[in-house]
Amino acid sequence: MAARALREAGRRRGWAAEVGRRCFSGGSAGAAVAEPKEGVAEGGKAVNLFTAVNQALHIALDTDPRAYVFGEDVGFGGVFRCTTGLADRFGKSRVFNTPLCEQGIAGFAIGLAAMGNRAIAEIQFADYIFPAFDQIVNEAAKFRYRSGNEFNCGGLTIRTPYGAVGHGGHYHSQSPEAFFCHVPGLKVVIPRSPREAKGLLLASIRDPNPVVFFEPKWLYRLAVEEVPEEDYMLPLSQAEVIRKGSDITLIGWGAQLAVLKEACEDAAKDGVSCELIDLKTLIPWDKETVEASVKKTGKLLVSHEAPITGGFGAEIAASIAERCFQRLEAPVARVCGVDTPFPLVYEPFYMPTKNKVLDAIKATVNY
Amino acid sequence: MAALWLARASSQLARRAARRLPPLPSRHGGEPSPWFLGSSVAAPPPVLGSPPLPPLERIARRGFCSVRRFAGESSAAAAAADEEEPENGFAGGDQAIDFPGGKVSFVAEMNFLPESHGERISCYRVLDDDGRTISGSRFQEVSKEVALKMYIEMVTLQIMDNIFYEAQRQGRISFYLTSNGEEAINIASAAALSIDDIVLPQYREPGVLLWRGFTLQEFANQCFGNSMDYGKGRQMPIHYGSNRLNYFTVSSPIATQLPHAVGAAYSLKMDKKDACAITYFGDGGTSEGDFHAALNFAAVMDAPVVFFCRNNGWAISTPTTEQFRSDGVVIRGQAYGIRGIRVDGNDALAVYSAVHAAREMAIAEGRPILIEALTYRVGHHSTSDDSTKYRPVDEIEHWRTARDPISRYRKWVQGNDWWSDAEESELRRRVRKELLQAIQVAERMPKPPFAELFTDVYDQIPSNLREQERLLRETIMKHPADYPTDVPV
Ligand SMILES: Cc1ncc(C[n+]2csc(CCOP(=O)(O)OP(=O)(O)O)c2C)c(N)n1
Ligand SMILES: [Mg+2]
Numbered sequence: 107m108a109a110r111a112l113r114e115a116g117r118r119r120g121w122a123a124e125v126g127r128r129c130f131s132g133g134s135a136g137a138a139v140a141e142p143k144e145g146v147a148e149g150g151k152a153v154n155l156f157t158a159v160n161q162a163l164h165i166a167l168d169t170d171p172r173a174y175v176f177g178e179d180v181g182f183g184g185v186f187r188c189t190t191g192l193a194d195r196f197g198k199s200r201v202f203n204t205p206l207c208e209q210g211i212a213g214f215a216i217g218l219a220a221m222g223n224r225a226i227a228e229i230q231f232a233d234y235i236f237p238a239f240d241q242i243v244n245e246a247a248k249f250r251y252r253s254g255n256e257f258n259c260g261g262l263t264i265r266t267p268y269g270a271v272g273h274g275g276h277y278h279s280q281s282p283e284a285f286f287c288h289v290p291g292l293k294v295v296i297p298r299s300p301r302e303a304k305g306l307l308l309a310s311i312r313d314p315n316p317v318v319f320f321e322p323k324w325l326y327r328l329a330v331e332e333v334p335e336e337d338y339m340l341p342l343s344q345a346e347v348i349r350k351g352s353d354i355t356l357i358g359w360g361a362q363l364a365v366l367k368e369a370c371e372d373a374a375k376d377g378v379s380c381e382l383i384d385l386k387t388l389i390p391w392d393k394e395t396v397e398a399s400v401k402k403t404g405k406l407l408v409s410h411e412a413p414i415t416g417g418f419g420a421e422i423a424a425s426i427a428e429r430c431f432q433r434l435e436a437p438v439a440r441v442c443g444v445d446t447p448f449p450l451v452y453e454p455f456y457m458p459t460k461n462k463v464l465d466a467i468k469a470t471v472n473y
Numbered sequence: 474m475a476a477l478w479l480a481r482a483s484s485q486l487a488r489r490a491a492r493r494l495p496p497l498p499s500r501h502g503g504e505p506s507p508w509f510l511g512s513s514v515a516a517p518p519p520v521l522g523s524p525p526l527p528p529l530e531r532i533a534r535r536g537f538c539s540v541r542r543f544a545g546e547s548s549a550a551a552a553a554a555d556e557e558e559p560e561n562g563f564a565g566g567d568q569a570i571d572f573p574g575g576k577v578s579f580v581a582e583m584n585f586l587p588e589s590h591g592e593r594i595s596c597y598r599v600l601d602d603d604g605r606t607i608s609g610s611r612f613q614e615v616s617k618e619v620a621l622k623m624y625i626e627m628v629t630l631q632i633m634d635n636i637f638y639e640a641q642r643q644g645r646i647s648f649y650l651t652s653n654g655e656e657a658i659n660i661a662s663a664a665a666l667s668i669d670d671i672v673l674p675q676y677r678e679p680g681v682l683l684w685r686g687f688t689l690q691e692f693a694n695q696c697f698g699n700s701m702d703y704g705k706g707r708q709m710p711i712h713y714g715s716n717r718l719n720y721f722t723v724s725s726p727i728a729t730q731l732p733h734a735v736g737a738a739y740s741l742k743m744d745k746k747d748a749c750a751i752t753y754f755g756d757g758g759t760s761e762g763d764f765h766a767a768l769n770f771a772a773v774m775d776a777p778v779v780f781f782c783r784n785n786g787w788a789i790s791t792p793t794t795e796q797f798r799s800d801g802v803v804i805r806g807q808a809y810g811i812r813g814i815r816v817d818g819n820d821a822l823a824v825y826s827a828v829h830a831a832r833e834m835a836i837a838e839g840r841p842i843l844i845e846a847l848t849y850r851v852g853h854h855s856t857s858d859d860s861t862k863y864r865p866v867d868e869i870e871h872w873r874t875a876r877d878p879i880s881r882y883r884k885w886v887q888g889n890d891w892w893s894d895a896e897e898s899e900l901r902r903r904v905r906k907e908l909l910q911a912i913q914v915a916e917r918m919p920k921p922p923f924a925e926l927f928t929d930v931y932d933q934i935p936s937n938l939r940e941q942e943r944l945l946r947e948t949i950m951k952h953p954a955d956y957p958t959d960v961p962v
Contacts, residue, residue, distance in 0.1 A: 112636065112639055112640055112643060112645070112909065112912065178788075178789070178791065179788075179789045179790045179791055181790070181791075181795070182790040182862055182863040183862075185789065185790075185857070185858075202795075203790075203791045203795045205757075205760035205791075205795070205796050205797065206727060206757035206758065206760040206761060206788050206791065206796065207760040207761050207762065208761075209762050210760070210762075233725070233726070234726060234727075236726075237726075237761065237762060237763075273647035273648065273709070274709070275707070275708045275709035275712070275725075276707065276708055276709075276725070277709075277724070277725035277726060278709070278725070414941075415937065444926070444927075444938070444941045444945065445930070445937055445938055445941060446926060446927060446930050446938070447707070447930070449706075449707045449926055450647075450698055450706055450707055450708055450709055451698045451706035451707070451920045451921065451957075451960060452706070452707070452923070452925075452926040452960070454955065454956055454957055455923065455926055455945060455949070455956065455960075456926070459952075459955055461948070461951070461952040461955055462948055465948065465951070
């Protein structure tokens, strides 16, 4: 009844259903980022990103009887379906819901990991990781160092969805990676596509250091590519040149790669050749690959969704300025979120869009 | 019952075991030992049958009696108790010590506190399932006028939920979350408060705001994030807030508002206001650290705050059995030194009476009160959720129909001859019409202007944001197609 009345009122006024639209540039192509790469078996079924994560978790639990997966609402498959089927297959003592308490999840995971287990913890949204900040920063990150390597919690991996989705507002959109990059002892990894997500997640889970693994939730359903069904890992701390070019180097991670990729294609139409790098691991990051590229192109653009000030782009800009000062032909450009909380109706304004990137490419190339 | 029996049985076993063991000799030959200064012995020797030792450093600083005497006496006492002690501890009257924090007496038995009381704490109720007052029930009288307003607002909340939910389904708003099944909690608790009481909500309490006079138009403006939304379109739908109505703006992170409520309550007390703070939260929220911090702070600060837990059985897909193993939430008040009550959350009169009394105690006695309202989340968690994935449909149906708080309350109201079927249909017709109207107006209204993206980050716009605004304006001029047309630039 109400539904019909509403709909009729809508028709009369000619309303468009426009919720969740991403009418700003650079919003279309999750899948466009994926390209075949060396080192990974080819083929496999085309799956989306949450399914790729799910596959990795199945493999992690299957290959290591001391692996555990837990977090809020993980039991029924998780609010993003990443843990579907795990509890049924591996049992409730290895895959389970936790109480609603992020500090508890992180602290519990650290203790579990310290006993020689693989603790794969989920924080439901990266926006809600802050109650766990003390455990992650003061405990997980320093466990090995403060004990002189008597103890470590290297089996710890914290998975958490991050980034914009078009309608997430303040608390379902943030990209808090830079906070964790500022903490020696943690690794920070962010995949750009399903195939990357599976290989990097398995590598993170098996890496003997605590890893915070941010999953681009905007791509969970949107990004689809062929993912090898078998167990494979992609190396951490290795950036990847996903497009070769000669005029400028673009660098990013996670969902932003899709935007950068589109900008590269548009720039090419204007005769600008961009080299695109996926950093993948933010800490410890692969300076050599970035440095080699910038030495070739003489220009660098960094782009991320997090606010520009104090973002990880600042660290990259500073390091490259140090290493490539003589070769830089223009200031390092940064195309990032603005310095405000993540806003709902202003999301299209806030975002580092394709056209913002394109403008910055042109300004840098013509500097 | 079984749990109680087990607890008793195990403590009897423990008692017997304790008697059979000989008293332990002091490992340090009776001399006060400097172990607390950092010798290799990490802890004082355990003495069976005595309570754990208090922290030594503190005792030493206070010039308390020596460790030796304390430990020695306990072992000797344990031995003595072995021979002549009646079941329940020391016969002598002087076996108690002023510990920091108060006098505590000793017992010879090694009694572990049981993990539960055995029987679940009972639940205060006024109306039975048929809307009749249970004989002997004591409750706060409500005038006909207030009673009717409560009913009308409960129905209004229900209709608002149905229509906004549908609007989300049609893609008109980006998100919604209903209070289905919790209408009595929302409205009756609000009715028992005064407008000067400060409300710190979670997100499933829009009825409190409705009761205070937030109009359907104001609700719609927030959900559409238009230029009349007090939150300036920055937050997701349902994140209402109103300074005028003493309702702090909703924040998505769970339980963060609880410590705020304690601070707000402390301020009310310092200002000698005739008001309290009330904060609402779910069963899931009680697991967060902020819940525990807030209860403890409130008790220690003697803050006039009412903690109102809506225990609706679910935190998204997580049932309370996987959230806590205590008997719900109310019991935890005691551990913090906070008075509490468990109430039937689907009984408007019980909720009203409990909040009324809690408020009076909080203000008059300067103390926190914990209320646990038992209820059921009849709707999905939100429009992002399908709860049939994790709970049985007939369970939902049962609560939606047989346990509906609105119909129960209506029976009582109609039993008083205060309400007729004709008035009912007129009310529903009117509210629906008003809502559809409010939605049309809200939808037609432009979004807040672009400039508001940069305001309110600080009280004044700093230079970095001024520069970002200028650059962004240039971008918008260059690429107008990238930006929504309904946001005035
Ligand atoms: C700190 C934090 N962690 C996780 C979430 C995601 N989340 C939103 S609501 C919710 C469940 C809350 O359950 P409860 O407190 O019982 O309230 P109810 O929804 O039942 O009213 C969760 C886990 C959040 N909002 N904040
Ligand atoms: Mg709940």
